Amino acid sequence: MKALKQNDVIYYNLYQALSNHVCPVCQCIAEATGRFLDNLMYEFVNDLRTRDRLRETKGFCREHSWALQRMGDPLGHSIIYADLIDSFLSTLDKKEVVAKRRKIPFAMSKGGECPVCLEEEEMENRYIYGLLASLKHEDFREKYRSSVGLCLPHFNLVSRQVSDKEVEALLHEVEINSLSKLSAELKEFIRKSDYRYARELPGEERDAWIRAVELWVGSLDLKKQSQSSFKNKEKS
Numbered sequence: 001m002k003a004l005k006q007n008d009v010i011y012y013n014l015y016q017a018l019s020n021h022v023c024p025v026c027q028c029i030a031e032a033t034g035r036f037l038d039n040l041m042y043e044f045v046n047d048l049r050t051r052d053r054l055r056e057t058k059g060f061c062r063e064h065s066w067a068l069q070r071m072g073d074p075l076g077h078s079i080i081y082a083d084l085i086d087s088f089l090s091t092l093d094k095k096e097v098v099a100k101r102r103k104i105p106f107a108m109s110k111g112g113e114c115p116v117c118l119e120e121e122e123m124e125n126r127y128i129y130g131l132l133a134s135l136k137h138e139d140f141r142e143k144y145r146s147s148v149g150l151c152l153p154h155f156n157l158v159s160r161q162v163s164d165k166e167v168e169a170l171l172h173e174v175e176i177n178s179l180s181k182l183s184a185e186l187k188e189f190i191r192k193s194d195y196r197y198a199r200e201l202p203g204e205e206r207d208a209w210i211r212a213v214e215l216w217v218g219s220l221d222l223k224k225q226s227q228s229s230f231k232n233k234e235k236s
């Protein structure tokens with residue numbers, strides 16, 4: 001069988017993600033980041049060069065430090081942090097710190113060189129580009145039409161890059177349908193919160209408030225992904 005090209009993999013991943021009722025770009029990035037973190041953890045323990053690189057970037061940003069922590073791996077963390085702490089201690093000259101109180105000898109620069117953030121950014125570009133290419137295929141379009149569309153940050157990114165009028169019209173149509181439906185569900189939730197309607201059973205709108213956050217700022221599926229990938233590791 002012919003090996004899948006990278007673009008085919010992106011098409012396939014996006015197509016599968018369209019069934020999941022979350023932004024497909026968020027979903028694919030979360031999965032890719034989960035795999036990246038898994039590999040990274042393995043490399044830290046086994047590859048000195050990876051650890052050297054991590055010392056240079058002074059660890060990870062806050063979000064990804066905790067994402068890794070949630071994956072578990074006490075030994076991997078002990079190796080990484082013993083390394084980072086020793087490196088910090090060796091640069092920590094107390095006299096110098098007192099003399100230059102504002103000097104922070106071992107802080108990650110703002111804007112971040114976190115290796116996971118850099119990887120996510122690259123993945124995001126690849127998937128935005130991949131989505132626009134995939135939307136030229138009729139079967140993908142059909143599935144996209146029945147999806148929840150994109151989170152707002154990814155909708156904005158895609159809108160900035162789309163040039164095909166037909167694709168642009170479809171992106172707008174799906175986004176308007178999805179957001180209108182969500183708005184109606186939120187209003188239904190508010191209506192049922194009124195004591196006069198308190199006896200009515202909750203319907204699909206019960207988790208609309210969570211989906212609203214998800215669509216507004218993007219999905220935080222990475223957390224679920226990280227936890228489940230650690231659980232799978234524990235079982236094996």
Ligand SMILES: [Zn+2]
Nearest residue numbers: 023026151154
């Ligand atoms: Zn998204």
Ligand SMILES: [Zn+2]
Nearest residue numbers: 061064114117
């Ligand atoms: Zn990061």
